[in-house]
Amino acid sequence: MALELQSVTKRVGGVLHIKETSLTLQPGHFNVLLGATGAGKTSLIKMMAGLDPIASGSVLMDGQDVTRLNTQKRNISLVHQFFINYPHMTVFDNIASPLKVAGMAKSEIAGRVEEAANILQLTPMLHRRPHELSGGQQQRCALARAIAKESRAVFLDEPLANLDYKLREELRAQLPELFAGRGAVVVYATSEPEEALLLGGACALMDDGRVTQFGPTADVYRNPEQLDAARVFSDPPINTATIIKQGGKATLGSGIEWALSGDAANLSDGTYTLAIRPHHVTPVAHAAGLVQLNGRVQVTELSGSESSAHFDMDLGGDHAAWVSLSAGVHPYEVGELHDFYMDPSQGYFFAPDGTRVA
Known part of the structure; x- marks a missing residue:
């Protein structure tokens, strides 16, 4: 029925x-x-x-x-x-x-x-x-x-x-x-x-x-x-930021740049919203092709076998509040700058109207 x-x-x-x-x-x-x-x-x-x-x-x-x-x-x-x-x-x-x-x-x-x-x-x-x-x-x-x-x-x-x-x-x-x-x-x-x-x-x-x-x-x-x-459908909240796509590259803020692949590489040049879930942003560079980020830690949480860190990134006049969620216990210090590593292959790309394009 x-x-x-x-x-x-x-x-x-x-x-x-x-x-x-x-x-x-x-x-x-x-x-x-x-x-x-x-x-x-x-x-x-x-x-x-x-x-x-x-x-x-x-x-x-x-x-x-x-x-x-x-x-x-x-x-x-x-x-x-x-x-x-x-x-x-x-x-x-x-x-x-x-x-x-x-x-x-x-x-x-x-x-x-x-x-x-x-x-x-x-x-x-x-x-x-x-x-x-x-x-x-x-x-x-x-x-x-x-x-x-x-x-x-x-x-x-x-x-x-x-x-x-x-x-x-x-x-x-x-x-x-x-x-x-x-x-x-x-x-x-x-x-x-x-x-x-x-x-x-x-x-x-x-x-x-x-x-x-x-x-x-x-x-x-x-x-x-x-x-x-x-x-x-994301908990902790999905990370979002505005990126500029030009040629085969994406630029986040004033200097974070990486080569695009797959459907994202075929997008028209322009401005998009990148969204990536917290477990694809880690404090350790565990694989090739990761993009290095740097942010000031605002809040840390430890739950069982996972660690999370809420951090604020200065994107050259703009700011983005992101979250990292990773396995294990990591020694974050609130207020300190910390490196994080994003896996761009796991990101979603959305047009200005919010529609998924890659």
Whole structure:
């Protein structure tokens, strides 16, 4: 069952909040909405779920127009980042609640609840109430309710945002398996690029109320079509700077120059935006063909086996704030000048209007 958006828009106080959007989301894998806070992810989910009115356009489920149907008649499930469970009910009754509303037989309800509880390791807790559960267990209860309902569409709006790191990692790894083979369209909203990559499936990048790119997640990450898309799908932020292309060379600032190759070498002479991800800017020259940069270190971070440095480059009257992310521990000193090495073969080139050209 596909979920299709046909030119949908949303207005808030007369202002276009969701620009015209068309998407076809397929069952069988995750469909991720990736964007910063305020990009429109939750609004788009609420429109698909029937919780927010649509100013124009249509929503179709399996070819059926459900634009004017209320949420209850769409047979969907919605899991928020906040733990939404009925406090006066047991875990069993929380999971069973939508099945009871649907008038299902007690024997079938029991079977579905037991299956969902077993999948999410809640069986020993079925007689507890939500206040007796940890945060992770409460969110598992909400997920179990979505699984037991066997909805046509499941919307997960940053469901792991309020969990601690360990629980997030555990549930993130389990989620694709939980909904695999159930025939539902699964839509997962997140602001974290790493989470989108881990979940796989298809990804819709959102920025300022519009979808900037949609396709298989790995393809969208590797081949951003617009500068805005490259910015959305990068954490730490993607490095950008203006370069001048002349002949077979590119010039950055007042003296950083290198030979171009591939599609970039065939561009017309002119001004472009170079974008390169932080892990292609390193403090060590580990290969041939790297371009040496120099910047003053502003902030350093060490996380596990990786080091990052935020540094400011003087580009001859202009400045660029860049980030380096590399494996290992590196001895940065805040305030000191440091050499960095960029791999130009990993850069993206964008025209002045933001369109990818190489």
